[in-house]
Amino acid sequence: MTIKSFHIEYDAINDRNTFTNGDTINGRIILEVSKETKVQSLLFIGKGKANVRWSEHYGEHTHVYWSDEKYYNVKHHLLRESRQDGTEVIGKGRHVFPFSFKIPDRKMPSSFYSSVGRIVHRLEVELHQSMKLTKTAKTHFTFISTADMDTPGLMVSQHGSKDKSFAFGSGNVSMDVFTQKMGYKLGETLSVSIKINNASSRSVKPKLELYEKKSFFAQGRRKIETKTILKEKAEAVEAQSGKKTVTKMITIPRVLPPSILNCSILKVEYRLKVYLNIKFAADPVVKLPIVILPEDNSRVSDEEQPFPPVGFGFEAFGNQNPQSWDATSQAMSLPPPYEASAMYPPFPTIS
Known part of the structure; x- marks a missing residue:
């Protein structure tokens, strides 16, 4: 040869x-x-x-x-x-x-x-x-x-609310969820404030979940994959306890890939899901967008x-x-991939 x-x-x-x-x-x-x-x-x-x-x-x-x-x-x-x-x-x-x-x-x-x-x-x-x-x-x-600091709402506080009424006169419960902003760096602390008004006969337990959402687009179709990043929970709010504010601090893991919002066929997004866990009832849920900024x-x-x-x-x-x-x-070795799998195995072909 x-x-x-x-x-x-x-x-x-x-x-x-x-x-x-x-x-x-x-x-x-x-x-x-x-x-x-x-x-x-x-x-x-x-x-x-x-x-x-x-x-x-x-x-x-x-x-x-x-x-x-x-x-x-x-x-x-x-x-x-x-x-x-x-x-x-x-x-x-x-x-x-x-x-x-x-x-x-x-x-x-x-x-x-x-x-x-x-x-x-x-x-x-x-x-x-x-x-x-x-x-x-x-x-x-x-x-x-x-980091694209021109992303709309990146440094603006986020808010979501949800009300739930129970049958048979059991009352109702409502929650308002607030975050200080939408964009966070790896390792930064995310502060979540949950204002709960429990005027029901049931206790409710606030739970939080940060998850990743991957979306793929081709030929008019969309494929979605989701993965839970972390979960947190707070103390229960007892029945008929009225208004109460719960604050949770979440550290953004340093191993996450940054959000990808500027590709038309592939997106990587993050959501903060906050819900009230209620026995024998559907849980009220609030979802807020989170943008992970690149280092x-x-x-x-x-x-x-x-x-x-x-x-x-x-x-x-x-x-x-x-x-x-x-x-x-x-000679430089290949840079490490974001995920545990081998970097760029033979699918799909990139020519």
Whole structure:
């Protein structure tokens, strides 16, 4: 085999190995060949894309719903054919091609993965040779979008209310639920105030639940998945006890992915569900929206980022003494996924 090694790697700019809008990713493409080799071109690609796919069964028939959405597809030639025969010759050995890619500074959703859909931000490189299949190397990076502080109601107090009357003259109960705002950072404390007026003959117990709601959209259909994040409960409010205010403090877990509200085919939302647990009766429920804001990415300025020794990456093909690079110490592992599953297994296909 002529091509002994062909891969792409990049450098982290913070301890979480994440990137945000406008950040520059510096890295290198490693190509090792066992003998002098003709190459037509070497193409670098930075790509951001969302994709959803699921199937539904209708009797004996199965229908697959799918959709995708593109955010950027930036291409740059690291090598173009320069000889009359349309090829360039590289010498035997290991060759390093530095690159520098600036993530577009526009509103885009953060990296995300689930079994139904994903949002992928990826670096690729294609090696083209005459009369041979194109060889591709790729790696994902974790993109965390900057917080969209223009989201309506983000820093406005939230309120919801519910009344319930009981049959047979058992009275009624009402509750008003308040939160200080809608947007919260990871690890921040959410204060919930529940004003209860129990004018019934039954005791009621306030309970709270923070849950995640994932919505996927394709071909006019919607698929929803929900997952409980945490549950809390307060002391019971006894029968005929009148008005009482209950306050609960909830810490937003630091492991949650941020809300995704700026993707047309995939949304990640959070809800605070407050309900009164009443024996032998339907529970009155209030739901309030919660937006989880992304963490501030620890930026490194362009002046501080370790740029490669040459522009957007040329190390002369045919160089018999290519730049030395310690692959063990410099190669970056894939950034950790938000969920426990392996990052981006082979579903769905992102081209």
